[in-house]
Amino acid sequence: MNIVEVEHLKVWDTNTGKVIIHDSSFEVKPGSCMAIVGESGSGKSVTCRAIMRLNKPGIRQSGTMLFQGEDLNQLSEPEMRRKRGKHLCMILQNGMSAFDPSCVIGVHIRETLQQHFGWNTREIERKIMNAMESVMLRHPREILNQYPHQLSGGMLQRIMIALALVLEPDLIIADEPTTALDTISQYEVVEQLIQLRERMGCSMMFISHDLGVVQKIADDVMVMKDGSIVERGSMHSVLTEPKHAYTQYLVSTRLELSNHFKALMQEDL
Numbered sequence: 001m002n003i004v005e006v007e008h009l010k011v012w013d014t015n016t017g018k019v020i021i022h023d024s025s026f027e028v029k030p031g032s033c034m035a036i037v038g039e040s041g042s043g044k045s046v047t048c049r050a051i052m053r054l055n056k057p058g059i060r061q062s063g064t065m066l067f068q069g070e071d072l073n074q075l076s077e078p079e080m081r082r083k084r085g086k087h088l089c090m091i092l093q094n095g096m097s098a099f100d101p102s103c104v105i106g107v108h109i110r111e112t113l114q115q116h117f118g119w120n121t122r123e124i125e126r127k128i129m130n131a132m133e134s135v136m137l138r139h140p141r142e143i144l145n146q147y148p149h150q151l152s153g154g155m156l157q158r159i160m161i162a163l164a165l166v167l168e169p170d171l172i173i174a175d176e177p178t179t180a181l182d183t184i185s186q187y188e189v190v191e192q193l194i195q196l197r198e199r200m201g202c203s204m205m206f207i208s209h210d211l212g213v214v215q216k217i218a219d220d221v222m223v224m225k226d227g228s229i230v231e232r233g234s235m236h237s238v239l240t241e242p243k244h245a246y247t248q249y250l251v252s253t254r255l256e257l258s259n260h261f262k263a264l265m266q267e268d269l
């Protein structure tokens with residue numbers, strides 16, 4: 001059974017009547033990573049937030065969204081809240097927006113974990129500090145006592161990954177987790193996400209506009225344009241035989257960039 005099976009997802013803005021996602025159907029195989037690529041505004045984030053049922057109130061959705069065989073669209077809000085975090089976990093583009101700016105990181109983490117598990121404070125601290133160390137965050141106790149604005153974007157991404165390690169969700173949705181980071185932090189965060197998948201065997205959806213990043217982590221990919229899926233398949237087949245003109249453009253620009261990068265590297269040698 002696929003972990004996610006979306007059929008005829010339609011998302012629209014009730015204020016303007018604008019249809020944001022027209023009619024999307026796709027699935028995520030258990031234990032696999034499915035990437036969503038496409039230009040800004042193509043509907044990648046709205047699709048993922050539809051699965052989490054986290055789009056803003058004026059945004060409505062219809063269709064079937066089976067998660068482990070259960071239609072998320074039919075769940076009540078309290079049932080959905082129980083799914084989020086423990087079963088479905090989202091890692092956001094901007095770590096700053098994921099944490100409450102008015103309290104130190106440790107408070108937010110403790111509240112999230114207490115909500116889902118019956119652990120006491122000491123157990124929570126032990127688990128989160130082990131997880132933080134495993135994603136190479138040194139001095140975890142000090143970090144837990146800092147406010148989000150005192151930490152770098154890369155550190156906040158790692159804290160979200162550490163939290164996912166403790167929550168052990170069945171599906172992680174990473175929405176452009178590396179976009180706001182410099183190249184070295186981007187590389188490190190992708191490495192941590194790859195290890196996270198290996199350790200937990202969880203399924204993943206990975207959103208990015210960067211095919212180069214996606215290629216490192218995804219098994220399958222779907223390409224979105226103007227609220228529709230224009231192509232999907234295995235990472236290998238989409239990269240080697242892109243069918244849609246927009247995918248061909250994405251693949252050719254990725255090759256151009258990597259050739260340019262290689263040329264620069266050779267000049268340096």
Ligand SMILES: Nc1ncnc2c1ncn2[C@@H]1O[C@H](COP(=O)(O)OP(=O)(O)OP(=O)(O)O)[C@@H](O)[C@H]1O
Pocket residue numbers: 013020038039040041042043044045046047056059209
């Ligand atoms: N809260 C909202 N209210 C109204 N329209 C929205 C809302 N959120 C997103 N949209 C619209 O939905 C469309 C898709 O947005 P979405 O954020 O999913 O794009 P994206 O592909 O993830 O882009 P990016 O790479 O820039 O994040 C855009 O046209 C956007 O204006």
